[in-house]
Structures are given as structure tokens and as C-alpha cells.
Amino acid sequence: MKAVEYVEKIKSGELSAVETTKAVIKEIKKLNDYNYFNTISESLALELAERADKNPKGRLAGLPVSLKDDLCIKGVETTCSSNILKGYKPTFNASVVEKLINEGAVIIGKTNQDTFGFGSFNVNTDYKIPKNPLDTTRVTGGSSGGAAGFTALTKFPHVAIGESTGGSIAAPCSFCGVTGMTPTYGLVSRYGLIDYANSLDKIGPIAKNVEDLELVLDVIKGNDKKDSTSLNEDLKNDNKVKKIGLIKETLNVDPKIKDLVLKKLNETGIKYDIVSLPTITKSSLSSYYIIAMAEASTNLAKYCGMRYGQEEKVNLPFNEYFSNIRTKNFNKEIKRRIILGTFTRMAGYRDAFYLKAMKVRTLVIEEYKKTFKKYDLLVSPTMPIIAPKFSEVNKLKPKDHYMMDIMTVGPNLAGIPHISLNAGTYNKMPVGIMFMGDYLNEKKLFNIGNGLQDN
Amino acid sequence: MKIDRNILQGVASNARLRLSKKEEDELLPQLNEILEIFSELDKVKTDKVEPSFQPLKAKNVFREDKTEKCNEDMLSNTKNKEDRYFRGPKAI
Numbered sequence: 001m002k003a004v005e006y007v008e009k010i011k012s013g014e015l016s017a018v019e020t021t022k023a024v025i026k027e028i029k030k031l032n033d034y035n036y037f038n039t040i041s042e043s044l045a046l047e048l049a050e051r052a053d054k055n056p057k058g059r060l061a062g063l064p065v066s067l068k069d070d071l072c073i074k075g076v077e078t079t080c081s082s083n084i085l086k087g088y089k090p091t092f093n094a095s096v097v098e099k100l101i102n103e104g105a106v107i108i109g110k111t112n113q114d115t116f117g118f119g120s121f122n123v124n125t126d127y128k129i130p131k132n133p134l135d136t137t138r139v140t141g142g143s144s145g146g147a148a149g150f151t152a153l154t155k156f157p158h159v160a161i162g163e164s165t166g167g168s169i170a171a172p173c174s175f176c177g178v179t180g181m182t183p184t185y186g187l188v189s190r191y192g193l194i195d196y197a198n199s200l201d202k203i204g205p206i207a208k209n210v211e212d213l214e215l216v217l218d219v220i221k222g223n224d225k226k227d228s229t230s231l232n233e234d235l236k237n238d239n240k241v242k243k244i245g246l247i248k249e250t251l252n253v254d255p256k257i258k259d260l261v262l263k264k265l266n267e268t269g270i271k272y273d274i275v276s277l278p279t280i281t282k283s284s285l286s287s288y289y290i291i292a293m294a295e296a297s298t299n300l301a302k303y304c305g306m307r308y309g310q311e312e313k314v315n316l317p318f319n320e321y322f323s324n325i326r327t328k329n330f331n332k333e334i335k336r337r338i339i340l341g342t343f344t345r346m347a348g349y350r351d352a353f354y355l356k357a358m359k360v361r362t363l364v365i366e367e368y369k370k371t372f373k374k375y376d377l378l379v380s381p382t383m384p385i386i387a388p389k390f391s392e393v394n395k396l397k398p399k400d401h402y403m404m405d406i407m408t409v410g411p412n413l414a415g416i417p418h419i420s421l422n423a424g425t426y427n428k429m430p431v432g433i434m435f436m437g438d439y440l441n442e443k444k445l446f447n448i449g450n451g452l453q454d455n
Numbered sequence: 456m457k458i459d460r461n462i463l464q465g466v467a468s469n470a471r472l473r474l475s476k477k478e479e480d481e482l483l484p485q486l487n488e489i490l491e492i493f494s495e496l497d498k499v500k501t502d503k504v505e506p507s508f509q510p511l512k513a514k515n516v517f518r519e520d521k522t523e524k525c526n527e528d529m530l531s532n533t534k535n536k537e538d539r540y541f542r543g544p545k546a547i
Contacts, residue, residue, distance in 0.1 A: 091528035185510045199509050228516040229509065279499070286493045297470065304471065306543050308532035314544040319471065321544035327473040335472055340486060342470045343458060344493070352456065356496050358506030363499065365507060399488045415510025439511065 003063050003212040006157035007104075010052060010062035017062025021049035021106050024064045024156045028109065031153060034136070035128040036146040038069045040109040041076045048106045058104025059219060064158045065100055068144050069110040070117065071161060071203070072192040073097050076107075080194050081125040082115040084329035085309045094192020095224045096161060096203055103219050108158075111146030115334055116296065117165050117196040119143050120404040121393050122172065124333045129390070133176055134429060138387040141175030147206050148172030148180070159216045160206040165196045166288050167408025169204050170420040174382035174432025177422045179449065180206040181213045184439050185415025186231035188217075189224030197295035198229070200288070200412055210449035213419070217442065231440075239443035241376045244272040244435075249281035250380035250407055256426045261381045264423040264433045267452055275375070279367045280410040283360050288409040289402055290344050290357035297341025300334065336398060365414045372438040377448060380407050382420040382432030411436045419445040421452055456494060458486045 001009075009015040025045065028037055045064075052062035067073065070080045072090035074097075079085040097107065114124040122145025123129050130145045132138040133152040140149040144162030149172070151160045162169040164182040173180035181204045188203040195201060205216040224230045246265065251258050251274075265272060305311045305325030314321060330338070344353035371378060384406060393401075411418040416436055423433040437444050458466075460479060463486070467474050474482065527539075535542040 088532055091526055091531060225516075225518065229513055231511070283496060283499050286496050289489075290493055290496075301470075306533070306535065307529075307541050311533060311535055314535050314542055316544055318544040318546050322471045323473050326471050330472070332478075335474070335478075336482065336485065338470045338472065339463070339466050339482065340489060343462070343466050343486075346466065346469075349456065352497075353493060355506055356499075356501060357493075358508060359501035359504040360496055360499050361507040361510070362504050363501070365510065397488065398485050399492060402489070402492070413510070 001157050002209055003060070003157045003159055003207070003215055007059065007061050007063055011056045017049040017052040017106060018046065020062060020156060021045050021064060021108070024108055024154065024158065027154060027156065028150070031150070034133065034149060034153065035112055035130045036150040037109045038079060038081060038112050038127050038146070039077045041073065041107055044073070044076060045106050045108045048101065052104045052106060056104065058102065059215065060100060061104035063105050064108045064156060065105040066108050066111050066147060066150060066158065066160045067097065068113050068147050068162050070113060070163055070194040071096060072194070073107060076110065078110060078194070080116045081113045081127050082329070082334070083126045083310065084303045088308045090192070092192065095189040095226055096220045097192065099220050111144070111150060111160060113146060114143035115331060116194070116300065117143040117163065117168055118333045118337055120167065120171055120401055121388070122146070123390070123393055124331065126331060132387050135387070137389050138429070139175065139390060139393055141172035141383070141387060143168040144206065145172045148176040148178050151178045151206050151208060152176040159212050161203060161220070162206045163193060163201060163203050164412060165200045165292055166412045167405045169206060170382045170408045170418060170432065170434055171405070173206055173420040174430065175387035177430030178206055178208055179210060179213060179419065179421050180204060181217055181419050181442065181445065182412070182417060183217060183221065183442055184231070184417045186229050187221045187440070189222070189227040189230045191224055191226035195299040197292040198299070199295060200292055202415070210446055210453050214446045233440060235442050236440045237443065239447040241270055241444050241448050243375050244268070244270050245275035245371055245375035245378045246272050247281065247378055247380045248274045248276045249278070253381055253384045257381050257384070257386070257431050260424040260426060260431045261433045264452060265379055268448060272379070275371060277367055277371060279363050284364055284410040284413050285402065285406055287357040287360040287364065288405070288413045290353050291361065291413070293337045293341035294345045294354050295341070297338045297345065300338055361413055364410060368414050368416060368438070376437070376444055378436040380434055382407060382434040386426055386429040386431060407434065415439070417442045417445055419449050421449055456490060458483065458490065
């Protein structure tokens, strides 16, 4: 049942939010071995469900919503799947959480992710690794892996709130066969989101169908005085898609994936050209990783064993104390990214890496801008592969992990909206197709998504 | 541009991380492989290009310089506190 239909039934009294919530929580516990949830917020969920039954006015009245574990909920453990934040209970709600609750949503818990968003497969978590809903020997994709996995398996109406820095909504959607919207940078307030990289982080919904994405994005978007980078503009109303550009360089993938993407694209019945985007496809990955790691290394400086998170008795000199806590509680991938990020910002290297990456981002943005003058949307596969097996991922070097983001880093670096939809299956595993639009053109993406879904 | 053991130790110390010899041995080739990929940006001409620190042009947003009520609960996530203050390690 779609969220819209479910909310109508809550409003009419045909369904009870409390009963649904109890059933969803039972289901989460039953699916425990998939490792999708870090925390179930049972008492909060039941309280919100009772409230929704008593006063079902909100646009999301009684709708079960899960949150990626990098979003703060007052009083509910929030860890970003990292040991360093184990036990941390925020004293405030993220703006997204406030908006969801104000519209009657029932917050059911926090979903598993790569620690601080550092990963494409969700194998980098300090919790148990989530498993693909269609084949438990395979990954969910990351970093919003728990969100996409649970969305695929749940039998109940549900929307997950994910977050993308370089592809963390699109990638797990592609691997789990669900749909996700990464909105324009700044459309959704980041207040209460635990930062990975401030100039790249975007909060967005993951669902089984496009209407649910549309409904929830409409609730969570909007300017917020608590986030100075949140936009003061609304979505553009024009949703007509007349011409699409298929990105040439992204077709160099497994022919089966290419065929499925082309088949799905042809279903739109919309005219398309093959376009070459050399700067975006060649240089986005390096530019993205340099910026993401540089920003992450400064953001993670705050985890030092003071004020919140892991701590010890403060009886050592401060540098020794901070180093102890960080060395003990950061995993390998976090350390790798902090070191690279610190290095690329250091005197002597800053211009060659960090500043250069920022300049390349300008070229990437300009290339998109130029292309969107001719095309309403761009399209590519979401991921170059289907969900790999854990045994395959274990053999990859760190650089090979980063290369997996080759399709998704471009739109994320430029902050343009993109939607990942299921294009079909290959070897019984889902393949994603990703449409990208110019800034604030989410309605064109919803329009194309709705059309394809109806097919 | 390569990271050698000396640089790695300096960077780790700046980032308040301690690495074992084994960790250094593992990290060095990995970091250099990644930096080699990053160095591909050298080929991109950016002489007259301005950097984009944000994807969309950001404007400075000021708020009124008024104090607001402090969230007293913020001390609730630590044992290291005294009265209404956080307690930290000795700086000197």
C-alpha cells in the first residue's frame, strides 16, 4: 500500500496507527538478522502513533518512517554506526525530524549505515553488516544500506530518510531495487544531520514508489534558519520532460546493465541523444573524494572524548587524551579518510589537491549547466555493477571501493537532484537507472519516475 | 606526490591519531594509490577557474546578535562535568 493511500485510511479511521506501528516493530525484530536497524525507537513510535490515531490531521498521519543513523532524534541513541558515538542521545531533534513529527509521522528507529557515510557497500559499519534483501550473500550498498534494505523488505507502508554525500541514497537503492531521491543541495535543512562533508551532504527519502518520495520530500524541504546553507527557493513548477541526454561515458559497463537501462529509457517514449560529458565523467571522482575527505577530516575533529560520545577519565594531558579516544574508537576507514583529508589540506599540498578539487568542481558545475540548456534531464546507470557478494567486496582495495561511485559522484559534487529507479533485474539482482535534473527540477524527476513506474 | 612514513606520522599526529607500525605499513601503499588517482586532476586546466566551495552560490546569513536560552540538557551526554560546565583534560 502506498503511503498516500495508507494515510487516507488512518484519517478515515479504517486503519489504526498504533496497530500498524506494533506490527512494523514486530517485523523489524523478525528481520533482525538482516541488520537493518541500529536502534528501534519503540516507545517514541508508540507515543507518536497514539497521537496520530487521536488527531490524524497531518499529511503523514501514522506513517512509519525510519531515519538513517546520522540524523538526530531527541533522546534516541544516534551513532552514525560508529563506536565513537555509542551511547550518544541527542538533546534536540534534527529539523527534518521536527517536520516529520509535525505532519504525524511515526519515527520507528535508526537505520544502519557506513560509519559517518564512509562507504559504498555498507560493509564499513561498527554494527553488524546489513545484508541484501534479495540475496543475503550480497551487500545492500551504502552508505544508507539499512534504509534501502528495510524499504525493500517491509510489508508495511514505510518511507526511509537517507542521506547522500557522494551517492549514498542512489547506490543502495540500485542494489536493493527501491527508489530514492537525492534533492538539490540545500533544499532540505541539514540541521541535526551529523556531518560527513558540509558542502556535499543532502538528506532525501527512499521508498518503494515515487509518490511516496514526492509526499515526504514535500514535507521535509524548505528554508530553515538553523541551517545557513538551506535554500530560500522552492522547486520549479515545470515538470515537462521533452528531451533527455544519455551520458555516453557511463555506458562502458556490463552490457546486461546497459541493455536494461536503455530498455527502461525507451519506455519513457521521450526523445534522447547520447551526450559526452568528459569533465564530469573523468574528473568528478577525484574532485569529490578530495573535497569529501578534506571536509570530513575537519568535521571529525570534534570527536575527542569530550561533551558526548566515548570518553574516559580526564586525567591525561589533552593531546594524549584526545589521541587515545580517537585511536581506540575510529575504525580503519575513518582513519584512512581523516589522514587523506588532513594531508590534502596541509600547507604545501593544499593548492595541488584541495583548491584544485574546488576548481574542478566549478568546471563540473559548468558542464552540467551547459548540458541542461539542451536537455531537461540526463540519464545513466546508477551503479556500474549489481550488488556484489561480500566475498568479492572483501578482495577490493580501498581505491576500488571509491571507484564504485563513478556514476553518482558527478551529480553529488554539483549538488543537482537525481532519482534512482529500478530498471529490472540481472542475475535476479536489481539494476538501477538514474535520472539527473538541473537545480530545483525535482518535479521533472518525479514526473519521469511516475511514468516509468506505471509501465 | 607521495606520502612517505615521515609525512604519514606527521599527518596522523596532527589529526590526533596514533598508528602502529603495522597500520603504517598497510596504509602507505593504499594512500599512495589513492593519491595517484587524485593526481589525475593535474591534467585538468584550471588557470582562470574560480573554486566552488559550495555547489550553489552561498550568501552569508546573519542572525540578530541576541542571546538565546541555552539547552541545559547538553550536559547529559557526559560524565566529565562539574556544576554547569564540561570538564576536559588539562591543557597545561
